Amino acid sequence: MSNAKLDFDVDIRIYILMIYVPLLILCIVKDLKYLVPFSVIANVCIVIVFGITLYYMFKDGITITDDIDMIASYDKIPLFFATVIFAMEGIGVVSYAPASFIFYCSLVRPQIATGKKK
Numbered sequence: 001m002s003n004a005k006l007d008f009d010v011d012i013r014i015y016i017l018m019i020y021v022p023l024l025i026l027c028i029v030k031d032l033k034y035l036v037p038f039s040v041i042a043n044v045c046i047v048i049v050f051g052i053t054l055y056y057m058f059k060d061g062i063t064i065t066d067d068i069d070m071i072a073s074y075d076k077i078p079l080f081f082a083t084v085i086f087a088m089e090g091i092g093v094v095s096y097a098p099a100s101f102i103f104y105c106s107l108v109r110p111q112i113a114t115g116k117k118k
Contacts, residue, residue, distance in 0.1 A: 026038070
C-alpha cells in the first residue's frame with residue numbers, strides 16, 4: 001500500500017498493527033470511567049470539525065438554485081431512518097438498564113444528563 005502524497009510504501013500489516021495495538025489496549029479497560037478522557041477528546045474533535053465544516057459552508061455564502069431539491073423524495077425515507085437508528089444504537093452498547101434511563105414522560109433522567117450518580 002503506498003501513500004501517493006508522501007511517496008513511501010508501508011505494508012498493510014503495519015497499518016493494521018498501528019490500529020490494532022491501541023484498540024486492544026482500550027478494549028481491555030473494564031471500568032468506563034478510565035475512558036472518559038478519550039470521550040472528552042473525541043467530543044472536542046467533533047465540535048472542532050463541526051466548526052470547520054460550518055466555516056467552509058458559509059465562507060463564500062450559500063446560493064440556492066432551482067436544480068437542488070430542498071426535500072428528498074419518498075424513496076429516501078428508509079435511508080434516513082437507517083441512518084438515525086445506526087447513530088442512536090450506541091447507547092445500548094454501554095447501558096446496563098436502558099429502561100431505567102426514562103424519568104417522566106419519556107424524559108431522560110437528570111443524573112444521566114449531568115453525569116452524577118443517584
